[in-house]
Amino acid sequence: MLPDVTTGRSVPGPAVSARTRRRLEQASGGLATASVSAMSERLPWFRRLSADQRAGVLLVTQTGVSNFVAWLGEPGQTIRLTAEAFRSAPRDLARRVSLRQTVELVRVAIEVFEHQLPLLAGSDRERQLLTEGILRFGREIAFAAATVYASAAESRGAWDARLEALVVDGVVRGEVDDALVSRSSALGWDAERPVTVVVGSPPPEIQTESQGEPLATMRRTATRLGRSVLLGVQGARLVALLSGALPVVGGGVPGAGNGGGLSSGAGTTGAGNAAASVGGNGAAAARAGTVKLSPAERLADAFGPGPVVIGPTAPTLAAAHASARDALQGLRAVSGWPGAPRPVRAMDLLPERALAGDPWAKAELIATVVQPLTSAGGELGRTLASYLDGGGALESCARALFVHPNTVRYRLRRVTEVTGLDPTDPRASLVLRIALIVGRLSASE
Incomplete structure (x- = not known):
């Protein structure tokens, strides 16, 4: 009896005899060789593989035949094909042959099996059982191949995610060394x-x-x-x-x-x-x-x-x-x-970073506001401080400095040219005010 395709339960019917199974075992090497020959004849890309890689395909095919014969010896069991046949393949072969190409290989091998295995049957009933068994077993081989490639893809994805997390964490920590650059390159990132x-x-x-x-x-x-x-x-x-x-x-x-x-x-x-x-x-x-x-x-x-x-x-x-x-x-x-x-x-x-205690923000405010105003000379810093302390009123600033309001306007325009910030804008005035305070505190240290 053979397992039902949809339910996996056993169905009545005679099993393949031990004598036929022995003939299948003895013919496994010839079947695998015939399959590889057919692959080489029908698939141009297969001929471009190296001798070692073609030998790996031969090994996988022969293992598949052995698994098939072993399954025929347990007709009351459900099909339990695992990735055993594919685990026997060299790692280089798994990287070289894609899932689509693997499906093509399985298709060619099954066609060879369908043609040659029934000839080894001892009776018409065994010939029918072998034909049906090849079809079901071939389906399981295809699913096993898909499972292997899916597992490899998941492993690769998990490894890439781990590498990605390490690179990001290294950048955040400031631990950017040759190892981190190498990991980023493995992810396809150009470190330059x-x-x-x-x-x-x-x-x-x-x-x-x-x-x-x-x-x-x-x-x-x-x-x-x-x-x-x-x-x-x-x-x-x-x-x-x-x-x-x-x-x-x-x-x-x-x-x-x-x-x-x-x-x-x-x-x-x-x-x-x-x-x-x-x-x-x-x-x-x-x-x-x-x-x-x-x-x-x-x-x-x-x-x-x-x-x-x-x-x-x-x-x-x-x-x-x-x-x-x-x-x-x-x-x-x-x-x-x-x-x-x-x-x-x-x-x-x-401004917010400086108030929160960020030393780099304080240094940036000094470098981009305080130092340019100091380098520009004149009364720019004093005029800006007076203008901000006076609430942005031109007239009161001019009276405090004993200058004409137009002089204050000119100096404020110069502040904008030097720092890139307009003192008449609310947000920019906050940046300027915090920068002046940070500069005074830095000078008093």
């Missing part, structure tokens, strides 16, 4: 390309452990933007390493390089800051059909709810730690600016 670090909260699919590939939406978005991306979920935050720069509409801080040798886009005046404020509602406007989403806004939509902070662009992966550091510091301090756009640059959060 510019890198922009973006941080925010994970999407709901991660938090609810929904089925499907995690972070698939973000990966698709990055692909559509023509960017490579490495992702790492670290507790309640998601860290994304994006290839290339990621421009953000507007801004409020001058674009000078920081201590890590990074640089962001050019700073803007009051008009630019207004644009940045409007940018916070850019995604909603885009959904209404009035504004087209920028690449940064499209990427931010793939994050979970809450703020999204973009670090400055690093020239290489080895220098990406400074970008990650600024982005993470910005994420901690962004709650201090309720009206911050989404996404927001870490450079635009310098």
Whole structure:
């Protein structure tokens, strides 16, 4: 009796005799050789394999015949073919032959078996049993091959995810060594390309452990933007390493390089800051059909709810730690600016970062505001301090300095030219005020 195809239960019928099974065992080597010869004749790509790889296919085929004969000896059992035949193949063969090509090999081998195995039967009934058994056994071989390749794909995916997490964690920690560069290369990442670090909260699919590939939406978005991306979920935050720069509409801080040798886009005046404020509602406007989403806004939509902070662009992966550091510091301090756009640059959060105790933000404010004002000489610093302390009133500032109001206007324009920040803009005036305070505290230390 043979197992039913649909239920796996035994069905009545005589089994293949022991004498026929012995003939099958003795013919297994010839069957495998005939199968490989047919593969070489019908499949052009098979002829291009090396001798060792063709020998591996021969071994797998012969093992398959042995499994078939063993199954015929247990007619009352369900088909229990595992990946044993495929485990006998060399690793190099598994990497060289694709799933589609494996299906082609199985098809050719089954056709050879269908033609030659029934000739070894001792009776018409055994010939019928062998024909039916080959069909069922061939189906199981195909499923076993698919299972092996699926398992390999899952293992590869899990290993890639582990490598990806190690690379992201190394960048966050600042432990970028040759080993990390090698891991990134294994993931197809060019370590010499510019890198922009973006941080925010994970999407709901991660938090609810929904089925499907995690972070698939973000990966698709990055692909559509023509960017490579490495992702790492670290507790309640998601860290994304994006290839290339990621421009953000507007801004409020001058674009000078920081201590890590990074640089962001050019700073803007009051008009630019207004644009940045409007940018916070850019995604909603885009959904209404009035504004087209920028690449940064499209990427931010793939994050979970809450703020999204973009670090400055690093020239290489080895220098990406400074970008990650600024982005993470910005994420901690962004709650201090309720009206911050989404996404927001870490450079635009310098006041909040400085108040939160970020030493790099303080150094950046001194480098981009205090030092340029000092280098410009004249009365720019004194005029700016008086203007800000007076609540932004020109007349009272002019009286305090014993100058004409037009002189104050001229000096404030010079402040804008030197720092890239307009003292008459509310957000820019906050940045300037914090920078002056940080400069005074630094000078008193």
